[in-house]
Amino acid sequence: MLDSLITVAFCISTAFTLLIFLLPSQYASKRSSDPNAPKTTAQILVLGDIGRSPRMQYHALSVAKHGGQVEIIGYHESEVHPEIASHPRISIVPLPPHPACLQTSNKILFLLFGPLKVLFQIGCLWWTLAYRTKAVKWVIVQNPPSIPTLAIASLVCFLRHTNLLIDWHNFGYTILALKLGDAHPLVRLSKWYEKKFGQYATAHLCVTNAMATVLKEEFGLRAPILPLHDRPADHFQPILDDDVRREFLLLLPETESVRPLIQSNDLRVLVSSTSWTADEDFSLLIDALVRYSNLAETMNPDLPPVLAIITGKGPQKEMYLNQIAELEKAGKLRKATIRTAWLTMQDYARLLASAALGVSLHTSSSGVDLPMKVVDMFGAGLPVVGWNRFPAWPELVTEGRNGRGFGSAEELVDQLVELFGDSSKLETLRAGAREESSRRWDGEWDPVAGKLLGLI
Template sequence: MMYHAQSFAENEFATDIIGYGGSKPIPALERLPKVHIHHLPELPKFLRTLPFIIFAPIKIVHQIASILFVLLVRISKPPEFILVQNPPTIPTLALVWLVGRIRGSKVIIDWHNLGYSILALRVGKHHPFVKLATWFEGYFGKTAYAHLFVTHAMRDFLVKKWDLQGRKLVLQDRPPRHFHRASAQEVHELFLRLEPSLTFQASLHGFLPSSTAPYSTPFTHTATVPSPVTSSKALKRNSLEYHHGFSSSTAPPIPTTAQTYMQVQLPTQRPDRPALLVSSTSWTPDEDFGILLGALELYEARAQQLAALHDKAGVSKPAQETVAKLPKMLVIITGKGSLRERYMNEVAKLQKDWQWVRCVSLWLEAEDYPILLGSADLGVCLHSSSSALDLPMKVVDMFGCGLPVCALDFACLDELVKDGVNGRVFKNSAQLAEQIEDLLTGFPDDASRLEDLRASLARTSQPSLTPPHVHPPHIHTPDDKQWRWGTWEENWARTVRPLILRDVNR
């Protein structure tokens, strides 16, 4: 929705955003003069302790009053368009339907998922509330001026189910233009900023390569790397320079090379860095974190097995490090949600015995999130879709940053993830573990399968000459490897801009 607001403002619309506070808006919304942000008031915290059956009606009444006040009073001039994302559905769709009629505004619904299907995850699909929510969503969503759908499958389903009126356009999510593969300099600066957060993680002590700010991070360094220093004086200097590092007493340590720092250069990636895997989640029931947790257990067991086999064969340590191709792996989970504490407590118990894998949860500011994605080696998406009709925005963000993805399979995922072309598709923990092992084998110097996926994403980031809807999602073009998708700005200009400029009142 923030990207929508930016696009409207850049097309000379006075743009009002209505939403709750708590997260910093994207930088463009803070600098564009035509953007005005209206924060909705939160309910007092003590009300949240009330039983759901009491709290829910209070919350809905409060939302109705606060949203109507902004739409009818604080925004004094009737808007030409009201764009609303669904879900959330209740009471938002009814309110914009009402205000659209009162103020003569054209309502545009951006269908990202179905509210009733999300509710069904909580109360069961046969619950009376789900039936009521289904009617509510269809009645107040049917007659909008225009409908934007995140997938072709969602458009076809909703047109048939509710006989949607108005103009119907598929606008698949894409990241904005500033999402890109991170340079070594950007990676270096990011992990300097993240150093306090990573140092706070007790599980990382002794796991990451030694580093000292501002010259090095666990993933980058800024110094020339001379031949290994063996003198006691040099070793002492090295231990001082890497004062944050500890060596694992069980797993073969990630090799480090003593550095003299006699000549500081621009940051480069460290050859001894761990593989960086990133997963973004809202920690909700439609994203089963247990699948990733199971895959990490299997990867850890496999890494230990390979290490034991090489030890048993009597391979010397330097040769072992060359032959054993599974790297240590740092997994960073971003996002907030109700299930976070439960799963991270489970992770903490498991990784006490892990030698090759560490998993931490971090919250990043809006400007750091794309840099983290652009710094990572592999992304994992656990989104299963309550409706099986939407697409995970997290995969879109990862693709925009040139990050190959392993994604949980569901009905229309192939509109975004082409298995073996720009990512991999899995159904369970065992498949995910096999894919991670396959893609990271030889990391960082010879992970050829990972590089092939990354090269495909680099090709798709080129300007798109053919609109993505020309070829239906289930019909592959003669060469899927030439699939193009464009940026948010390209897609929005091609799809939404003609819609809003054709009938705008002058």
């Protein structure tokens, strides 16, 4: 009996000792006499592709610009901002990609593979945040995705005495509801999870005033909630010279079939960026272009032909490309050409500045987030038409000044016909978009996040 008790005590003591030794190191604030020492240290956590998370990259650049040391933790799958790659105060800590076998668009398999994917992510996040990296003063977490990011980040920040700052881009549970439905138990659990772990943050940033209201009133968050609207980076700039814009378009491989029309200025270039996911119904634009083509052929021959260049990657892309090919074969897009492209960051910025009109199909799962693509379009001086049936839309677009809204394919067709049929109306919107382009990220970030992080 005594031997058994001694064995149990030894096991408990050993386990407790291992636990103590395996706890992640804690952050200790130290004043340094070194003038080159960072003013603060931060980790920026993106449970997604860093290159496709512009706002989190802008956070990193702003922290580094003001003297902080930054690590960006996330999937390193595509090109990042050029200054990110070269900045001496910024480093990238890549997360290992999850196994391809856990990816599925099937609803039933999603319920099976989802938990396995989460377990894999839990292990990767815990190891990276707790052991692969040193303790820092701030961890800035992009939300969504919420699961398992918020839980792991909250625990690590607690153990390391680190401040947790959640940057709310949207709500994870509303995006999950697009796939499973609002009433699904997993959606309700996800909402509870976001509310619960949101309570552990030191402070919150969010993309709209409307979202700040939801976080305060519905989520009941008590820590400071600071709206921080998205603004374009410096590489998005208007191109005022028509010849420069035309020359750039002529160099794009996607314009090869319509180059004579570009040369004669008889073509209108429309640009849309999409993640090819369920929260952006791309069929709206396809339907609108089919109707526009029909009107231009039969009832209004003065309407110019349109080239629609669609950028982005995502799961539904092939489905829509097949649909477009069938419409072209049936002769329903004679006055509208649709091309897809994947461009460098610099070429994407030049494309926006060279186009005639931008289109946003973002429908907002929560009603209180905003599409970053429209911010980039305004940065390049490009007027926008976009889906406007959600409350936060007026925080970004001023109707009739820098853009217009629509709520159906029919309304989108009406906008295209009016703007492409009357160049003066399009130029009025372009003037408003160029005025909007003067509002930049630094002017928004410095007095909000910069002050919060002690850098301003």
